[in-house]
Amino acid sequence: MQTTPSPARPGTLWRHARLATLDGPEPWGWVEDGALLTEGGHIAWVGRDADVGTALASRPAPQAEHDLQGALMTPGLIDAHTHLVYGGDRAAEFELRLQGATYEQIARAGGGIRSTVAATRAASDESLFAAAARRARVLMAEGVTTLEVKSGYGLDATHEARCLAVARRLGRELPLTVRTTSLGAHALPPEYAGRADDYIDAVCAWLPAQQAAGLVDAVDVFCDTIGFTPAQTRRVFDAARALGLPVKLHAEQLSDQGGAALAASYRALSCDHLEHLSEAGVAAMAASGTVAMLLPGAYYFLRETRLPPVAALRAAGVPMAIATDHNPGSSPALSLLLMLSMACTLFRLTPEEAFRGVTEHAARALGLADRGRLAAGQRADLAVWDAQHPRELAYVFGHNPCRTVVQAGVARAAGPAPWQPA
Ligand code: DI6
Ligand code: FE
Secondary structure (H helix, E strand, O other): OOOOOOOOOOOEEEEEEEEEOOOOOOHHHEEEEEEEEEEOOEEEEEEEHHHHHHHHHOOOOOOEEEEOOOOEEEEOEEEOOEOOOOOOOOHHHHHHHHOOOOHHHHHHOOOOHHHHHHHHHHOOHHHHHHHHHHHHHHHHOOOEEEEEEEOOOOOOHHHHHHHHHHHHHHHHHOOOEEEEEEEEEOOOOHHHOOOHHHHHHHHHHHHHHHHHOOOOOEEEEEEOOOOEOHHHHHHHHHHHHHOOOOEEEEEOOOOOOOHHHHHHHOOOOEEEEOOOOOHHHHHHHHHHOOEEEEOHHHHHHOOOOOOOOHHHHHHHOOOEEEOOOEEOOOEOOOOHHHHHHHHHHOOOOOHHHHHHHOOHHHHHHOOOOOOOOOOOOOEOOEEEEOOOOOHHHHHOOOOOOEEEEEEOOEEEEOOOOOOOOO
């Protein structure tokens, strides 16, 4: 985690903004003519522009003031499920799938995740970092201020730790919070063929060293027919629990393994994918307060036809989050805004549900209570948009209206990300 910015950081007053605070009972936490004051990297005050005078009377004068002239301001976006660190790409596999091969067939034939593992192991730390940083900058240009990054393409102690260290370095060198997730149990590496239980022993054995090195914030497993069984998942979760690490699960993506209920019994932060989630899984997640992480990019790119049970999740009051699931095989997406559009169009979320899914509920899926809303005391992670209302962000696709990003109180211009060759 990054450290809290110095309280000496000057205050900034943002005036005449349309605010989607996502705080309070109003739809969107809407403030039509709003203002927001940051101090020391946090939000000091937020309210109606008409009340700025009263609010400032008891505070030091802000050192900078910006008139947004009615532009939209929202919390910074949070992409809470990515596999951003890997070598190579899988564009050729995409062509194979277009010729009729399925994702599962390619995985079973030793392609898929395992081909990315070979490319990742062969890549230098520097090239892994450069490629991941380029991807992160593209996401950041659309207002992303917090990013989760999973390991899972190293699949041995050395390379898993290396990928987690690259993720940590992203958080140190870019204006971005990075949360890391250890996903050693992503696929069975070739050297363990036929010995999945032995591999799970190894995954459990790495965790203490990863934690001691400060490399891991949470633990994840791919529980599916081409991943690991519920019993194996349980063993990894027990190892995480022994270290006090929170868990999350790739659950019910390609089949119903009862993974969501299992994860809920460990009070998982989130269950992710969920196209094959059962009623019992929904009820278990509601009871444990686990976030449903919906990943429309993977649904789209694999041309799935079975929808996650959004109406049942909504009825049960399960908070829904949306993420890119950026990875080279099932979701090479680098636009969280496009995921908003897809969540509405493909999954039938309302624009407000989708937007809370990349802010408030995404924060919750990472166990972060200090962001995702515009409220006093929250981190000053903000995005300013060339838009009048946040529903426009879910409506337009293929365009980036992000004008300014503020991370821990420090503003920078957003907009198109430079994509330099490696
Ligand atoms: N589910 C996914 O969609 C990704 N990982 C997972 O467990 C796919 C990763 C890949 O194909 O490289
Ligand atoms: Fe994933």
